[in-house]
Amino acid sequence: MQPMMSVISIPLIQKEILQPHQLHEQLSLFEAQMVESAIVSMLSESFCKNEQTLKYLARLLSPMSYLDIINARSGNKICGYPLCHERISENLSDGLLTYSIYCSKFHSKCSLYLIRQLPQIPLNERSGVHSTSYYNPSFNDVYNVDLLEELIRNRISTATVTSLTADFECLEVDDIHKDETTLLDEYSVQVTTEKNSCMKY
Numbered sequence: 001m002q003p004m005m006s007v008i009s010i011p012l013i014q015k016e017i018l019q020p021h022q023l024h025e026q027l028s029l030f031e032a033q034m035v036e037s038a039i040v041s042m043l044s045e046s047f048c049k050n051e052q053t054l055k056y057l058a059r060l061l062s063p064m065s066y067l068d069i070i071n072a073r074s075g076n077k078i079c080g081y082p083l084c085h086e087r088i089s090e091n092l093s094d095g096l097l098t099y100s101i102y103c104s105k106f107h108s109k110c111s112l113y114l115i116r117q118l119p120q121i122p123l124n125e126r127s128g129v130h131s132t133s134y135y136n137p138s139f140n141d142v143y144n145v146d147l148l149e150e151l152i153r154n155r156i157s158t159a160t161v162t163s164l165t166a167d168f169e170c171l172e173v174d175d176i177h178k179d180e181t182t183l184l185d186e187y188s189v190q191v192t193t194e195k196n197s198c199m200k201y
């Protein structure tokens with residue numbers, strides 16, 4: 001039996017994960033760990049309702065907790081990208097059963113694009129990010145992440161407009177895109193290596 005996939009939204013994250021931690025502006029180390037493990041656990045069998053939800057979640061994540069999410073999803077055979085609800089398929093090659101962490105190359109790139117931007121500062125040092133009662137507009141600047149989908153959408157709309165006057169503009173957009181994905185692939189290798197060396201101990 002495959003686990004049921006549920007949808008998570010900003011109000012759900014606030015109610016289920018953040019509500020018990022509203023007493024002070026800064027989380028203790030222990031509370032931060034509780035929040036992180038609750039997020040990992042929640043996202044191991046669910047997916048974000050929309051881009052806004054994932055962008056909100058980013059202020060509570062770090063590259064390490066994001067890797068934990070990918071691993072948890074992978075264990076449940078769900079695409080590692082938290083906006084996706086696709087199951088990952090298994091391949092049998094040379095007698096070995098292998099499966100990719102993502103449903104597609106595109107989601108692999110989306111995921112790597114996101115992890116590069118996640119804040120490195122420990123969650124317990126991010127004052128007020130977990131508060132559900134007040135809205136701090138500066139969080140949108142400090143902890144803002146751009147999703148690859150947004151980037152592509154913006155580029156495409158620019159390209160569509162410009163292509164009305166210049167057809168070659170599209171080619172240029174493709175070229176810029178190629179450079180970025182190369183960088184992301186390199187990062188992918190780096191992350192995997194770090195993770196593997198951690199798991200040896």
Ligand SMILES: [Zn+2]
Nearest residue numbers: 079084103107
């Ligand atoms: Zn996917």
